Amino acid sequence: MSLTGSFIELDGLEKTFTVRRRTGLLRREKREVRAVDGISFTVDRGEMVGYIGPNGAGKSTTIKMLTGILTPSGGRLRVAGIDPARERTRLARRIGVVFGQRTTLWWDLPLRDSYRLVHRMYRIPDDRYRENLARCVDLLDLGDLLDVPVRQLSLGQRMRGDIAAALLHDPEVLYLDEPTIGLDVVSKSRMREFLRELNATRGTTVLLTTHDLTDIEQLCSRVMVIDHGRLMYDGGLAGLHEAGGGERMLVVDLERELPPIEDVPGARFVRADGPRQHLAFPASASAAPLVAAVAAAYPLVDLSVREPDIESVIAKMYGGASGGTHERRRESLR
Amino acid sequence: MAERLRTAGAHGSGAVEVLRTYRLVAAMWIRSTMTYRASFALTLVTSFCVTFFDFVVILLMFGQVQGLGGFSFAEVAFLYGTTGTAFGLADLALGSLQRMGRRIRDGSLDVFLLRPVPLLAQVAADKFALRRLGRVLQGLMVLMWSLVLLRHEVAWSWGTALMVPAMVACGAVIFMAVMVLGASAQFWLQDAAEVANSFTYGGNTLLQYPPTIFAQDLVKGVVFVVPLAFVNWLPALYVLGRPAPAGVPSWAAFASPLVALVCCAVAGLAWRAGVRSYRSTGS
Amino acid sequence: MLRLYATVAAGGFRRHSTYRVATLAGLFTNTVFGFVLSYTYIALWAERPALGGYSMADALAYVWIGQALITVCGMMGGGFEDELIERIRTGDIAVDLYRPADLQGWWCAANAGRAAYQLLGRGAVPLLIGAVAFGFTLPAGPAGWAAFLLAVALGSFVSFALWYLVAMSAFWLLDGQGVVQVAWLAGLFFSGMLLPLNVFPGALGELARALPWAALLQVPADVYLGRYGDGWGLVRAYGFQLGWLALLLAAGRAAQAAATRKVVVQGG
Numbered sequence: 062m063s064l065t066g067s068f069i070e071l072d073g074l075e076k077t078f079t080v081r082r083r084t085g086l087l088r089r090e091k092r093e094v095r096a097v098d099g100i101s102f103t104v105d106r107g108e109m110v111g112y113i114g115p116n117g118a119g120k121s122t123t124i125k126m127l128t129g130i131l132t133p134s135g136g137r138l139r140v141a142g143i144d145p146a147r148e149r150t151r152l153a154r155r156i157g158v159v160f161g162q163r164t165t166l167w168w169d170l171p172l173r174d175s176y177r178l179v180h181r182m183y184r185i186p187d188d189r190y191r192e193n194l195a196r197c198v199d200l201l202d203l204g205d206l207l208d209v210p211v212r213q214l215s216l217g218q219r220m221r222g223d224i225a226a227a228l229l230h231d232p233e234v235l236y237l238d239e240p241t242i243g244l245d246v247v248s249k250s251r252m253r254e255f256l257r258e259l260n261a262t263r264g265t266t267v268l269l270t271t272h273d274l275t276d277i278e279q280l281c282s283r284v285m286v287i288d289h290g291r292l293m294y295d296g297g298l299a300g301l302h303e304a305g306g307g308e309r310m311l312v313v314d315l316e317r318e319l320p321p322i323e324d325v326p327g328a329r330f331v332r333a334d335g336p337r338q339h340l341a342f343p344a345s346a347s348a349a350p351l352v353a354a355v356a357a358a359y360p361l362v363d364l365s366v367r368e369p370d371i372e373s374v375i376a377k378m379y380g381g382a383s384g385g386t387h388e389r390r391r392e393s394l395r
Numbered sequence: 396m397a398e399r400l401r402t403a404g405a406h407g408s409g410a411v412e413v414l415r416t417y418r419l420v421a422a423m424w425i426r427s428t429m430t431y432r433a434s435f436a437l438t439l440v441t442s443f444c445v446t447f448f449d450f451v452v453i454l455l456m457f458g459q460v461q462g463l464g465g466f467s468f469a470e471v472a473f474l475y476g477t478t479g480t481a482f483g484l485a486d487l488a489l490g491s492l493q494r495m496g497r498r499i500r501d502g503s504l505d506v507f508l509l510r511p512v513p514l515l516a517q518v519a520a521d522k523f524a525l526r527r528l529g530r531v532l533q534g535l536m537v538l539m540w541s542l543v544l545l546r547h548e549v550a551w552s553w554g555t556a557l558m559v560p561a562m563v564a565c566g567a568v569i570f571m572a573v574m575v576l577g578a579s580a581q582f583w584l585q586d587a588a589e590v591a592n593s594f595t596y597g598g599n600t601l602l603q604y605p606p607t608i609f610a611q612d613l614v615k616g617v618v619f620v621v622p623l624a625f626v627n628w629l630p631a632l633y634v635l636g637r638p639a640p641a642g643v644p645s646w647a648a649f650a651s652p653l654v655a656l657v658c659c660a661v662a663g664l665a666w667r668a669g670v671r672s673y674r675s676t677g678s
Numbered sequence: 679m680l681r682l683y684a685t686v687a688a689g690g691f692r693r694h695s696t697y698r699v700a701t702l703a704g705l706f707t708n709t710v711f712g713f714v715l716s717y718t719y720i721a722l723w724a725e726r727p728a729l730g731g732y733s734m735a736d737a738l739a740y741v742w743i744g745q746a747l748i749t750v751c752g753m754m755g756g757g758f759e760d761e762l763i764e765r766i767r768t769g770d771i772a773v774d775l776y777r778p779a780d781l782q783g784w785w786c787a788a789n790a791g792r793a794a795y796q797l798l799g800r801g802a803v804p805l806l807i808g809a810v811a812f813g814f815t816l817p818a819g820p821a822g823w824a825a826f827l828l829a830v831a832l833g834s835f836v837s838f839a840l841w842y843l844v845a846m847s848a849f850w851l852l853d854g855q856g857v858v859q860v861a862w863l864a865g866l867f868f869s870g871m872l873l874p875l876n877v878f879p880g881a882l883g884e885l886a887r888a889l890p891w892a893a894l895l896q897v898p899a900d901v902y903l904g905r906y907g908d909g910w911g912l913v914r915a916y917g918f919q920l921g922w923l924a925l926l927l928a929a930g931r932a933a934q935a936a937a938t939r940k941v942v943v944q945g946g
Binding site: 078079125128129130131132134146149150151153154156158160163165167168169170174178181182183210 | 416431502506511512
Binding site: 433434435436437438441442444445448449451452455456458459460461462463464584586587588589590592593597600601604608609610613 | 697698699700702704706713717721722726729851857859862873878
């Protein structure tokens, strides 16, 4: 069944949509949009991969094909040896999916009731269910929330609840769509810690899409960038920064307004807003020596490191030509 | 191998899986509804009253006239009770299907597709509303009343007596098939959901009255095109000892189960085509 | 200020005019129901000519006016209350309350735009189809049509005021569905949607003709059929509609004021 023995295999995967648009009173224009335009990659069991790209790049279309919701228009696709489009319900027992902005929990009922439904829908053996629920409750800190109606949970609590719901049936792979969107800093780091733990102890394969580069940085050893329906990059995060010429920004707050900091090696002064100065440094370099050098020479009040966002990295990566903001998809008129 | 056998088993018992899923999801919705108890009680009562008022119209009509199209009050009540109960059952089971367009538009249908259970069962049980029981109860009450009134007027036999529950069951299945057909169309035309109402609610209204008052072309239409006449008209005319409408063979009174089966097959095919189209266009 | 409301109304019109398929589907459904009801009325009036003072041609006109006005005069749901209730339930209403425009006025204008579109898109065609198929009574000349349109406009505003009041209940009842159901039921029965109110017997008929729902369909239909004449009778009919309109709008305002205080106290 499998060619390479990998857990997820895509070979020239394509998805073409026909879009009809009204152009006049009666005239209609029909055109084909290639949302996914020949993507190939493999993911091994136990990998944790970031899948990123601008809005409309084809990320969610790919995820929908990987889960069997959408039928590919071309190419080959196997997940755990299964063709998702043909055996969607069989595959469903082996995968877990969390959409960041769409909860699968029951709005008016306590969290516990939603889990009970998952228990029965997925036919999870009782002891396995109890064990998994206990583990999720423990690691995701859901103990006090189990009997609270979902509508009363905060966004972060609901996200944790959703992740637990996706893990009760021991999925071999977890697809996460923006798992940290809208969460506060503490909830974000807690979420990341949980995912790392899950991957390390259970060997769950994780594929996550995100706009937050910190997610990728802290979780994924490998990142794939997709734009205009094509795979643009596949490798480590450091390599992405190099490929994109990405720079990170060290923002330092000084005690008072001072002349630009230009004498720290490895940093480039960008601008100053009063006592706050912005210093750029290569994304692949560590911030630590830089911070030490600044702290030694200047009266420091506070500092932070800003990650370049995905859009700007990708924009730089392709010379800004495809910018990714105006023309999202390659379109061919028919 | 064991995995294979298990899935084979699950496929073999498709209908059982559909019913099981339906029960699971419906139970969740009942619990959800019960969190707003006052509102639930109110909706149950109104649902009963809505359909009751529907019948009040017929009572008001018969307050003014002796018969309608040559049918007595008891006979019209019999027609009303049979179609009302059949439609009520179908509406209770699948009434939520007409809301599927909303699920498609806001993308939440995708979540259903991620689960290892049949899609149709999930969509059908979505927003399951126990208040729709009001319509069934009301239909049954009118049916009982009409049977009491008709006990001497109709030459009852085992055959005609059995035809009453069979009529209601087949009628419910025919209405359900029409609802699934309407839902399937929503995969292509989400905004056209209302068209299905003309055949379900409209059909139910039509079948409450004797076929003799309608234009004969309309009657032929619901015999040969959209076979709603098999819900109650044709078998009920037989029970009441009246001739079938012009151009319809007399054995058609017994064809309801067969027609229900054919309707289900057509609806099933349409549903599969709809799901396939949705999964290839994602819209 | 008036310009603002005109803009809002135009927006309501445009917004609903984009749902072309839905309009066509609604048209089809109204026409099917029109045919089914027409035949039952024909049977009824064949047995009892001049029932309720209507000739058969009048009764048939009544059926199709009912189908034409379903969404215009909101006999089976005002067409906006679901959205308003949803905004109240989710708390988005707080944003609307702090808008410079008045909440009731804003929704009223938007609803007027919607009703105008529904009258053109969903009302006119069934009326035409019914007239061709059954040859029912037509109003007496352009003046009759004008009198009818004014009654329809007033009916549509009364409907707005009614459904607005219903929606306000969502401020107190978390789930407004129960109240909506009751209102729906009352509207269905007392508007004369199922059977003309003048066919209702005795006290029930007296009561039904005095309730606000009579302003939605029965009054416009009787204006159409010329049953109020063209003098004081007509003025009385409009007066009936205006009276209920003023009363219901005032009740809606009072509910809105109480709700606003509640929202402010609870902080949203």
